[in-house]
Amino acid sequence: xxxxxxxxxxxxxxxxxxxxxxxxxxxxxxxxxxxxxxxxxxxxxxxxxxxxxxxxxxxxxxxxxxxxxxxxxxxxxxxxxxxxxxxxxxxxxxxxxxxxxxxxxxxxxxxxxxxxxxxxxxxxxxxxxxxxxxxxxxxxxxxxxxxxxxxxxxxxxxxxxxxxxxxxxxxxxxxxxxxxxxxxxxxxxxxxxxxxxxxxxxxxxxxxxxxxxxxxxxxxxxxxxxxxxxxxxxxxxxxxxxxxxxxxxxxxxxxxxxxxxxxxxxxxxxxxxxxxxxxxxxxxxxxxxxxxxxxxxxxxxxxxxxxxxxxxxxxxxxxxxxxxxxxxxxxxxx
Amino acid sequence: xxxxxxxxxxxxxxxxxxxxxxxxxxxxxxxxxxxxxxxxxxxxxxxxxxxxxxxxxxxxxxxxxxxxxxxxxxxxxxxxxxxxxxxxxxxxxxxxxxxxxxxxxxxxxxxxxxxxxxxxxxxxxxxxxxxxxxxxxxxxxxxxxxxxxxxxxxxxxxxxxxxxxxxxxxxxxxxxxxxxxxxxxxxxxxxxxxxxxxxxxxxxxxxxxxxxxxxxxxxxxxxxxxxxxxxxxxxxxxxxxxxxxxxxxxxxxxxxxxxxxxxxxxxxxxxxxxxxxxxxxx
Amino acid sequence: xxxxxxxxxxxxxxxxxxxxxxxxxxxxxxxxxxxxxxxxxxxxxxxxxxxxxxxxxxxxxxxxxxxxxxxxxxxxxxxxxxxxxxxxxxxxxxxxxxxxxxxxxxxxxxxxxxxxxxxxxxxxxxxxxxxxxxxxxxxxxxxxxxxxxxxxxxxxxxxxxxxxxxxxxxxxxxxxxxxxxxxxxxxxxxxxxxxxxxxxxxxxxxxxxxxxxxxxxxxxxxxxxxxxxxxxxxxxxxxxxxxxxxxxxxxxxxxxxxxxxxxxxxxxxxxxxxxxxxxxxxxxxxxxxxxxxxxxxxxxxxxxxxxxxxxxxxxxxxxxxxxxxxxxxxxxxxxxxxx
Numbered sequence: 001x002x003x004x005x006x007x008x009x010x011x012x013x014x015x016x017x018x019x020x021x022x023x024x025x026x027x028x029x030x031x032x033x034x035x036x037x038x039x040x041x042x043x044x045x046x047x048x049x050x051x052x053x054x055x056x057x058x059x060x061x062x063x064x065x066x067x068x069x070x071x072x073x074x075x076x077x078x079x080x081x082x083x084x085x086x087x088x089x090x091x092x093x094x095x096x097x098x099x100x101x102x103x104x105x106x107x108x109x110x111x112x113x114x115x116x117x118x119x120x121x122x123x124x125x126x127x128x129x130x131x132x133x134x135x136x137x138x139x140x141x142x143x144x145x146x147x148x149x150x151x152x153x154x155x156x157x158x159x160x161x162x163x164x165x166x167x168x169x170x171x172x173x174x175x176x177x178x179x180x181x182x183x184x185x186x187x188x189x190x191x192x193x194x195x196x197x198x199x200x201x202x203x204x205x206x207x208x209x210x211x212x213x214x215x216x217x218x219x220x221x222x223x224x225x226x227x228x229x230x231x232x233x234x235x236x237x238x239x240x241x242x243x244x245x246x247x248x249x250x251x252x253x254x255x256x257x258x259x260x261x262x263x264x265x266x267x268x269x270x271x272x273x274x275x276x277x278x279x280x281x282x283x284x285x286x287x288x289x290x291x292x293x294x295x296x297x298x299x300x301x302x303x304x305x306x307x308x309x310x311x312x313x314x315x316x317x318x319x320x321x322x323x324x325x326x327x328x329x330x331x332x333x334x
Numbered sequence: 335x336x337x338x339x340x341x342x343x344x345x346x347x348x349x350x351x352x353x354x355x356x357x358x359x360x361x362x363x364x365x366x367x368x369x370x371x372x373x374x375x376x377x378x379x380x381x382x383x384x385x386x387x388x389x390x391x392x393x394x395x396x397x398x399x400x401x402x403x404x405x406x407x408x409x410x411x412x413x414x415x416x417x418x419x420x421x422x423x424x425x426x427x428x429x430x431x432x433x434x435x436x437x438x439x440x441x442x443x444x445x446x447x448x449x450x451x452x453x454x455x456x457x458x459x460x461x462x463x464x465x466x467x468x469x470x471x472x473x474x475x476x477x478x479x480x481x482x483x484x485x486x487x488x489x490x491x492x493x494x495x496x497x498x499x500x501x502x503x504x505x506x507x508x509x510x511x512x513x514x515x516x517x518x519x520x521x522x523x524x525x526x527x528x529x530x531x532x533x534x535x536x537x538x539x540x541x542x543x544x545x546x547x548x549x550x551x552x553x554x555x556x557x558x559x560x561x562x563x564x565x566x567x568x569x570x571x572x573x574x575x576x577x578x579x580x581x582x583x584x585x586x587x588x589x590x591x592x593x594x595x596x597x598x599x600x601x602x603x604x605x606x607x608x609x610x611x612x613x614x615x616x
Numbered sequence: 617x618x619x620x621x622x623x624x625x626x627x628x629x630x631x632x633x634x635x636x637x638x639x640x641x642x643x644x645x646x647x648x649x650x651x652x653x654x655x656x657x658x659x660x661x662x663x664x665x666x667x668x669x670x671x672x673x674x675x676x677x678x679x680x681x682x683x684x685x686x687x688x689x690x691x692x693x694x695x696x697x698x699x700x701x702x703x704x705x706x707x708x709x710x711x712x713x714x715x716x717x718x719x720x721x722x723x724x725x726x727x728x729x730x731x732x733x734x735x736x737x738x739x740x741x742x743x744x745x746x747x748x749x750x751x752x753x754x755x756x757x758x759x760x761x762x763x764x765x766x767x768x769x770x771x772x773x774x775x776x777x778x779x780x781x782x783x784x785x786x787x788x789x790x791x792x793x794x795x796x797x798x799x800x801x802x803x804x805x806x807x808x809x810x811x812x813x814x815x816x817x818x819x820x821x822x823x824x825x826x827x828x829x830x831x832x833x834x835x836x837x838x839x840x841x842x843x844x845x846x847x848x849x850x851x852x853x854x855x856x857x858x859x860x861x862x863x864x865x866x867x868x869x870x871x872x873x874x875x876x877x878x879x880x881x882x883x884x885x886x887x888x889x890x891x892x893x894x895x896x897x898x899x900x901x902x903x904x905x906x907x908x909x910x911x912x913x914x915x916x917x918x919x920x921x922x923x924x925x926x927x928x929x930x931x932x933x934x935x936x937x938x939x940x941x942x943x944x945x946x947x948x949x950x951x952x953x954x955x
Contacts (some may be wrong), residue, residue: 034514038426045423049443052458081801111356137598139542141573142591146370194363206528210497225346241493251448266776266813282451290677291778291804305454312449390661391654392932553674577816579841
């Protein structure tokens with residue numbers, strides 16, 4: 001199983017590992033050219049991000065100088081008139097709305113992916129996967145307007161029930177209390193979940209389908225049920241790729257601007273309840289960037305973008321560490 | 335007492351039902367959103383949408399020709415730049431980089447780019463292209479979209495290539511095939527469906543993006559195919575029209591969204607069919 | 617792979633240059649304020665029909681408009697918030713007003729019809745500061761004798777996105793309420809003490825129509841198109857007025873633009889019995905250093921709009937500038953641009 005995780009070529013063609021050595025002395029071969037192109041494109045991706053981060057950092061310098069790092073992160077004030085800016089409520093809003101989206105979207109995506117790859121009759125697979133992928137093509141403004149004009153009013157009818165039932169629960173009850181407006185963190189999380197569903201599903205489905213048939217067939221032959229195959233064959237075999245798909249979705253959720261803006265309620269005041277309005281970093285940037293006129297104001301908005309990149313970085317590191325420990329656990333239990 | 339077999343069957347039944355339910359949930363929301371765009375946009379569903387340019391407010395009438403053409407041009411530019419870059423970078427990661435430190439760094443960086451808010455990508459493109467050139471242009475819009483596309487293609491290509499079994503590569507290399515042939519003829523082919531998914535998903539993603547275009551391609555009230563000038567495009571038009579107080583503009587926004595979504599669906603279905611037909615399954 | 621891509625790109629670039637050459641039509645690019653977008657778009661369509669010159673104006677926001685004209689990527693920028701004469705001088709820019717628009721307070725109170733409610737500036741300020749919490753508050757009741765006000769809590773709805781609408785609204789409240797001025801002030805986005813934020817006029821209108829007891833503010837065009845319940849306002853002359861194009865124009869007519877340097881006047885809370893108190897305006901911004909031909913084509917377009925675009929403006933709920941203002945603008949062009 002481990003051999004599937006590439007690095008195969010590396011072992012077999014040591015010459016290709018050192019880009020410089022292949023071309024030296026010998027005439028340029030097709031192989032080294034191909035490798036060179038691949039390397040430079042990968043390098044370009046890296047350079048592009050560094051360039052983007054530098055560009056963002058340079059633009060946020062005035063705000064960094066004025067508010068510092070900790071001061072900006074800790075402050076809850078966002079007042080364009082007096083030009084006091086702080087990121088705290090937006091950081092919380094970004095993390096909470098994305099977390100809700102992931103909690104909802106990952107299990108559903110997994111279900112859809114297994115359904116398409118293992119359960120559905122053959123004629124159904126293509127249409128269903130194409131339909132789910134269509135969710136990725138819906139412009140985010142349409143998600144926003146649909147959320148505002150159609151979903152939120154419908155959801156508002158459901159919220160009294162949520163108040164009565166979930167709101168009465170011990171510990172988590174406070175999360176589900178609030179006026180039935182239909183907008184807020186929870187609505188934003190749900191809309192985000194629908195948005196990222198196609199990304200996670202598409203990757204999971206493809207890698208499940210790509211799992212060597214003999215692995216699945218032998219399990220089925222042993223009498224394993226579909227669920228057992230999914231849990232014990234598909235997931236372990238495709239673990240890294242599935243994580244990749246989840247990251248794709250998480251990235252989208254963290255960075256989504258337009259759709260969130262319409263349904264999150266855009267309040268800078270922190271609230272314990274998920275039914276209350278909040279705000280996220282991308283939504284503030286999208287809301288205020290085009291109309292911001294003073295230099296410090298614009299710079300603070302770009303600084304927020306820098307904070308978002310830092311958040312992504314931290315989430316990534318945590319996920320990699322988490323994944324590493326899971327993998328080690330799996331190995332030692334074998 | 336329940337036998338182990340019965341328990342396993344019961345668990346499987348519940349799990350299968352849940353998976354089916356999950357699929358239904360996904361399809362339900364798609365149907366709901368599509369229905370919404372259709373319901374609000376039906377009044378604007380008219381051939382004029384494809385034949386006329388965007389009308390001024392209060393003029394009545396419908397037309398999105400300039401926006402459709404502009405969006406297709408922008409997507410083509412993005413594909414021409416984004417696919418080669420993303421594909422090659424993803425290939426390096428999977429085939430050469432493997433688990434080396436450099437490869438992990440590139441993966442890490444790529445994952446961060448996945449979540450960069452699209453407006454910042456637009457600002458970056460503005461800073462490196464629009465500002466130095468001194469004017470908005472379709473080409474810079476295409477570049478901004480390509481920057482958004484690349485991380486998605488890199489991620490999917492990398493994952494899909496790494497799932498290709500080692501035996502195939504080993505067999506080809508044992509026969510004396512050079513690495514580039516192994517990659518282009520064996521692994522790319524084996525992973526083609528997954529790579530295509532990545533490209534289609536990235537295309538779907540950029541087809542609805544407003545923020546990166548606002549400061550690069552701008553938008554154009556008029557029909558233009560020049561790459562050196564501002565160009566009309568569907569996402570910005572949908573955004574401007576949907577937020578306006580005028581009925582015909584709002585209807586066009588919904589109709590435009592419906593058409594955009596269906597277009598991506600058709601593109602996805604046909605490209606998959608072509609792929610299946612052109613390369614007969616081994 | 618790379619080579620073929622480069623070749624394709626080169627081919628595209630060639631095609632693009634050819635395409636640009638084939639397009640004989642002269643184009644002018646402008647960008648900025650969202651508020652004025654429908655008007656410029658509409659003027660542009662008619663202007664293109666008459667002259668063949670295409671004016672492509674895009675609503676990227678006032679902040680964007682100012683940034684772009686400074687960077688020189690557009691021929692004109694538009695902002696809902698005027699630049700101070702000092703700022704203009706520093707960046708070598710000029711500005712002039714385009715057309716007058718207005719906005720009003722809208723509400724969702726069962727039993728109260730459009731135009732039935734009367735409000736004054738200080739009361740509106742207290743409502744949006746969260747000090748007046750209920751619809752039957754004495755402050756509101758005092759202005760509305762004979763109207764049956766329910767004991768319903770007020771939900772404030774404001775814009776979540778930065779907007780010239782918010783700037784004009786907050787500017788008005790700063791003029792009429794000292795507390796608003798010191799506590800909150802005026803800008804395209806402000807630190808709202810209470811309420812929920814809706815994206816765009818669309819978002820605010822939608823929330824107000826759905827939440828019982830809600831109060832918000834939207835542009836006049838939205839009130840007309842969506843048949844919203846609007847308030848009448850007590851203006852600075854102590855008269856109760858309804859929002860109307862005549863009221864917006866009256867506000868502008870009372871401004872002596874010949875005295876205002878660079879037209880730096882905000883049209884809120886203007887004197888005059890007919891003046892609508894929450895009137896706003898959009899300023900076009902030009903670069904003095906731009907090629908004379910560019911500035912001439914831009915001013916030609918706006919001159920045409922001022923002369924021939926008045927009915928067009930009215931048809932989409934924009935108030936044309938009064939003749940005195942147009943004269944002042946033409947003198948200003950002559951003085952600063954020599955056009």
